[in-house]
Amino acid sequence: MVRVGMIGSGSWGTALAWLLANNGHEVEVWSHKEEMTRMFREHHENTDKLPGVILPENMIFTSDLQETCRDKDILVLAVPSPAVRSTAKKMKEYIRFGQLIVSASKGIEEDTLDYMTDIIEEEIPQANVAVLSGPSHAEEVGRGLPTAIVAGARDKKAADMVQMVFMSPVFRVYTSSDLPGIQMGAALKNVIALAAGIADGMGYGDNTKAALITRGSAEIARLGSSMGVHMETLYGLSGIGDLIVTCASAHSRNRRAGYLMGQGKSMEEAMQEVRQVVEGVYSAKAGLKLAREYQVEMPIIEAVNRVLFEDYPAQEAVKNLMLRDGKDEIAEWD
Ligand SMILES: NC(=O)C1=CN([C@@H]2O[C@H](COP(=O)(O)OP(=O)(O)OC[C@H]3O[C@@H](n4cnc5c(N)ncnc54)[C@H](O)[C@@H]3O)[C@@H](O)[C@H]2O)C=CC1
Numbered sequence: 001m002v003r004v005g006m007i008g009s010g011s012w013g014t015a016l017a018w019l020l021a022n023n024g025h026e027v028e029v030w031s032h033k034e035e036m037t038r039m040f041r042e043h044h045e046n047t048d049k050l051p052g053v054i055l056p057e058n059m060i061f062t063s064d065l066q067e068t069c070r071d072k073d074i075l076v077l078a079v080p081s082p083a084v085r086s087t088a089k090k091m092k093e094y095i096r097f098g099q100l101i102v103s104a105s106k107g108i109e110e111d112t113l114d115y116m117t118d119i120i121e122e123e124i125p126q127a128n129v130a131v132l133s134g135p136s137h138a139e140e141v142g143r144g145l146p147t148a149i150v151a152g153a154r155d156k157k158a159a160d161m162v163q164m165v166f167m168s169p170v171f172r173v174y175t176s177s178d179l180p181g182i183q184m185g186a187a188l189k190n191v192i193a194l195a196a197g198i199a200d201g202m203g204y205g206d207n208t209k210a211a212l213i214t215r216g217s218a219e220i221a222r223l224g225s226s227m228g229v230h231m232e233t234l235y236g237l238s239g240i241g242d243l244i245v246t247c248a249s250a251h252s253r254n255r256r257a258g259y260l261m262g263q264g265k266s267m268e269e270a271m272q273e274v275r276q277v278v279e280g281v282y283s284a285k286a287g288l289k290l291a292r293e294y295q296v297e298m299p300i301i302e303a304v305n306r307v308l309f310e311d312y313p314a315q316e317a318v319k320n321l322m323l324r325d326g327k328d329e330i331a332e333w334d
């Protein structure tokens, strides 16, 4: 048994708290709003974001960050990516040297192009930072449906610890040393999911979606190759695995937001209707910035940016993608 502090109690923090409690760990859940803590204390359930997943009677809920960080073997940070830096800043003074913090958020910070683990390391230099990522919708993890995921850390001991704590008969955890690769795949798959959702919303078919998933994966791999991440990671659970689930699943918020936009809603309207964090909207500009910095062609990521931020009609974006100059898939002719 280990003591876990869950920082963030949206759908993902709630599902992970449920999983960890089922694994026999002592879990304390921090919410940034008192009203959320009251909801948890009253119902032992996140009635707003993950209804139906009942948390144990003895689980502690609080809005006191210091209390959640104190005396914990592991802290899991599961807030939306735009809140990771500000939350880490607040946590800093409560973290002891070498305390393990696992990032469960998916995104790339737009201004700095930092991954979530970079942000945590910058803000809390005394912490030992890891990441947990992969195809893992909270709605399914919270029902105990078999899921496989990756735990990444610089240090093997930390990755092993995360594997040991999270692993269960319904939650299989692989370890990895490729922190950048895991987080690049996790952030950029959300942008491709917006494109897949837009295509669905416009009434296009499975051929279109398969093309977007495959060519989206080629874009991410091209960038990854220029940035020196491992291709195995991008073709692994946190890369292609998460890309598949987010583009295909009925649970996906990014796909759903895209769908609404494909049906003619604005980005703001779609985000409001989804009511849960749509991380692809925050990672889209970061993806485009990386493409430019590393001089890599990423036409789908570029098209999503135009549709999201320039009011560019999705029909035109699709036409442009289809009518780009003909390209090779492989070009090793004799
Ligand atoms: N939901 C899922 O299936 C999965 C989500 N994730 C990642 O987990 C992260 C959190 O997502 P969800 O829990 O799904 O979001 P959610 O939309 O279910 O909940 C977000 C929660 O964050 C809270 N929040 C908003 N601003 C905050 C702040 N400044 N400080 C602290 N909390 C704040 C909101 O009150 C809300 O409870 C995201 O980066 C997401 O990509 C990762 C894997 C699976």
Ligand SMILES: O=C(CO)COP(=O)(O)O
Pocket (backbone or CB within 6 Å): 106, 134, 135, 136, 137, 138, 190, 193, 242, 245, 246, 247, 251, 252, 253, 254, 255
């Ligand atoms: O990252 C996630 C699942 O792995 C959640 O994001 P989506 O809900 O957009 O798929």
